[in-house]
Amino acid sequence: xxxxxxxxxxxxxxxxxxxxxxxxxxxxxxxxxxxxxxxxxxxxxxxxxxxxxxxxxxxxxxxxxxxxxxxxxxxxxxxxxxxxxxxxxxxxxxxxxxxxxxxxxxxxxxxxxxxxxxxxxxxxxxxxxxxxxxxxxxxxxxxxxxxxxxxxxxxxxxxxxxxxxxxxxxxxxxxxxxxxxxxxxxxxxxxxxxxxxxxxxxxxxxxxxxxxxxxxxxxxxxx
Amino acid sequence: xxxxxxxxxxxxxxxxxxxxxxxxxxxxxxxxxxxxxxxxxxxxxxxxxxxxxxxxxxxxxxxxxxxxxxxxxxxxxxxxxxxxxxxxxxxxxxxxxxxxxxxxxxxxxxxxxxxxxxxxxxxxxxxxxxxxxxxxxxxxxxxxxxxxxxxxxxxxxxxxxxxxxxxxxxxxxxxxxxxxxxxxxxxxxxxxxxxxxxxxxxxxxxxxxxxxxxxxxxxxxxx
Numbered sequence: 001x002x003x004x005x006x007x008x009x010x011x012x013x014x015x016x017x018x019x020x021x022x023x024x025x026x027x028x029x030x031x032x033x034x035x036x037x038x039x040x041x042x043x044x045x046x047x048x049x050x051x052x053x054x055x056x057x058x059x060x061x062x063x064x065x066x067x068x069x070x071x072x073x074x075x076x077x078x079x080x081x082x083x084x085x086x087x088x089x090x091x092x093x094x095x096x097x098x099x100x101x102x103x104x105x106x107x108x109x110x111x112x113x114x115x116x117x118x119x120x121x122x123x124x125x126x127x128x129x130x131x132x133x134x135x136x137x138x139x140x141x142x143x144x145x146x147x148x149x150x151x152x153x154x155x156x157x158x159x160x161x162x163x164x165x166x167x168x169x170x171x172x173x174x175x176x177x178x179x180x181x182x183x184x185x186x187x188x189x190x191x192x193x194x195x196x197x198x199x200x201x202x203x204x205x206x207x208x209x210x211x212x213x214x215x216x217x218x219x220x221x222x223x
Numbered sequence: 224x225x226x227x228x229x230x231x232x233x234x235x236x237x238x239x240x241x242x243x244x245x246x247x248x249x250x251x252x253x254x255x256x257x258x259x260x261x262x263x264x265x266x267x268x269x270x271x272x273x274x275x276x277x278x279x280x281x282x283x284x285x286x287x288x289x290x291x292x293x294x295x296x297x298x299x300x301x302x303x304x305x306x307x308x309x310x311x312x313x314x315x316x317x318x319x320x321x322x323x324x325x326x327x328x329x330x331x332x333x334x335x336x337x338x339x340x341x342x343x344x345x346x347x348x349x350x351x352x353x354x355x356x357x358x359x360x361x362x363x364x365x366x367x368x369x370x371x372x373x374x375x376x377x378x379x380x381x382x383x384x385x386x387x388x389x390x391x392x393x394x395x396x397x398x399x400x401x402x403x404x405x406x407x408x409x410x411x412x413x414x415x416x417x418x419x420x421x422x423x424x425x426x427x428x429x430x431x432x433x434x435x436x437x438x439x440x441x442x443x444x445x446x
Contacts (some may be wrong), residue, residue, distance in 0.1 A: 001344070041264045041266065041346070041369075042264045042348050042369055042370075042376065042377060043264065043266045043366075043368060043369025043370045043372055043373060043438075044369075045404060046224060059412070069376050070349065070377060070378065070379075071375065071376060071378050072372070072375040072376045072377065074372050074375060093353075093379070094316065095347070095349035095350050123348065123377075124318070124347055124348070124349050124350075124351065125265050125346065125347070126293065126318035126345065126347050126350070127318050127347075127349070127350065130316075143266075143368060144368075145266060145366065145368035145369075145391065146265055146266025146267075146368075147266045149295070149297050150265055150266060152294065152295040152297060153265065153292050153294060153295045153297065153346070154265060154293060154294075154346075155292075155293065155294050156316070168368065170397075171368070171394065171398075174336075174393075174394050174397060175394075183424050198428070
């Protein structure tokens with residue numbers, strides 16, 4: 001059906017996830033590998049956003065993508081077509097990835113020659129926000145059809161992220177989505193949050209997001 | 224700010240959730256109260272669907288709605304305007320409700336005179352599916368912008384539900400959503416799943432969903 005490599009990851013045994021995450025982050029820093037943890041609801045456009053991101057950055061840096069899902073290999077198949085190294089992680093029903101689970105994936109994909117690894121987390125606005133994966137930066141996507149009230153209902157994820165991508169701006173005319181309000185609510189949760197309105201389908205706005213990501217990777221990876 | 228009643232529910236202490244759920248279901252059966260557990264991703268339109276549902280059924284039966292969220296009382300305020308009894312449950316960060324947590328809500332709303340209670344679960348396709356709430360029936364909403372591949376990625380929720388509402392069919396022209404495929408994938412997970420394509424914003428298709436729900440409530444509540 002597909003030649004994508006699927007890794008069945010196991011639940012972690014570490015009691016102290018924060019400590020494991022810090023250790024993993026230091027190791028990745030030493031190897032000059034930037035890990036981005038990308039989170040969102042199901043269907044907000046993580047994979048399409050990554051396809052656009054990879055197309056813009058793959059000639060400047062070596063990129064790997066880990067697609068985490070409970071089941072299927074739909075996303076890793078899509079990413080493989082972009083020409084970057086990609087693997088599918090199956091979480092065995094788990095609703096999130098912690099540092100130990102992320103590390104299992106990193107070992108499988110092999111990070112020594114990679115400048116940027118993106119972890120596409122399980123589609124979920126709640127649980128992934130509670131577990132530090134060891135990433136250098138956290139980013140999330142909120143799509144227009146989900147509504148502008150999400151920072152009110154799911155506070156934590158907006159607090160732990162460095163960047164918020166607002167996707168599907170092409171359908172703004174068809175939804176009651178107030179861009180000013182979502183920015184206000186998101187900054188109420190996290191005043192430092194960088195916000196990038198984009199349309200991953202057409203590529204609109206993706207350059208600004210990639211400029212930010214490129215700068216983060218560069219400053220993380222320089223000696 | 225609002226006069227909606229907000230209940231802070233506590234994590235359950237029961238080791239055996241399935242047994243607690245069965246006990247709660249029997250009690251509700253004895254009281255002739257039908258509990259519907261409504262699940263979906265964040266922003267798929269649970270509250271708007273409930274507003275349309277309540278408008279069609281409230282003259283035939285007494286209805287209560289419990290809105291579960293991690294934070295905010297946005298949804299309970301909207302439901303209160305429909306004229307049915309509603310309360311907001313705050314889950315203290317929890318990503319789902321189990322039977323014990325549901326029972327705390329039911330005690331607060333008071334079910335003795337209610338024919339139908341709807342639990343609007345936390346927006347999440349993963350964790351809520353793992354916990355039996357004691358509901359008579361489970362239903363879920365998948366909205367068109369989320370994509371037709373969701374039954375492949377989030378198998379369990381499609382397996383445990385009796386009905387699948389496909390919402391936001393008004394925006395079908397603007398998304399790559401294949402209705403035949405989603406029906407095929409959903410029935411692959413659960414051949415008995417009833418599927419109702421609707422537009423909660425305009426009310427299109429909502430009558431068929433309400434006909435099904437009315438029949439379920441009637442047969443559950445009859446002596």
